[in-house]
């Protein structure tokens with residue numbers, strides 16, 4: 001009799017501890033997403049380039065969805081360089097042209113075809129750490145003005161938190177143009 005009470009008591013304790021652990025892991029996942037949002041919105045200002053705007057207002061329906069497909073971008077030419085202008089951008093501030101060619105802020109939403117849906121956490125961290133497209137050192141370098149050299153200095157847990165948050169935002173279908181070389185052709 002005493003023995004079976006003991007076993008029941010032990011089982012109850014095990015169940016309580018297991019529930020406690022799973023609540024804690026949900027909590028720490030939530031904390032990570034919250035922290036990621038804080039870094040993205042308040043510290044690293046990813047939306048400054050990755051969210052299109054009209055005038056001074058961000059287009060919240062396109063939050064972190066990148067340069068709107070087929071929308072205008074500013075072309076660069078040597079006359080701008082002679083005038084000391086090294087970066088040209090349309091009013092959306094999502095496309096950038098300079099002596100390097102043209103770059104378009106990419107779609108950071110989890111959309112599978114046009115965003116980071118098929119990316120892994122490892123690709124994301126390697127892209128920001130190495131400055132190579134999709135985190136593969138055999139790929140081209142990421143174009144300016146993406147400030148990856150700064151983000152590369154973040155610690156692993158901050159980069160993981162950013163990634164965790166980016167997985168939770170609304171997926172937006174928006175096929176961003178590929179980068180262009182200085183001749184205006186696909187790189």
Ligand code: HEC
Pocket residue numbers: 040044045046047048049050094096103104105106108124127132133134135141142143144145146147151162179
């Ligand atoms: C000053 C503008 C700017 C800011 C701020 C910025 N980005 Fe970017 N980002 C860009 C541009 C432009 C590209 C496109 C570069 C390219 O295609 O080579 C880009 C590309 C990327 C890519 C794709 C890289 C690849 O492998 O092709 C990722 C991922 C990314 N940014 C994440 C972020 C995150 C996360 C933040 C905030 C922590 C951020 N960016 C802040 C401008 C910016």
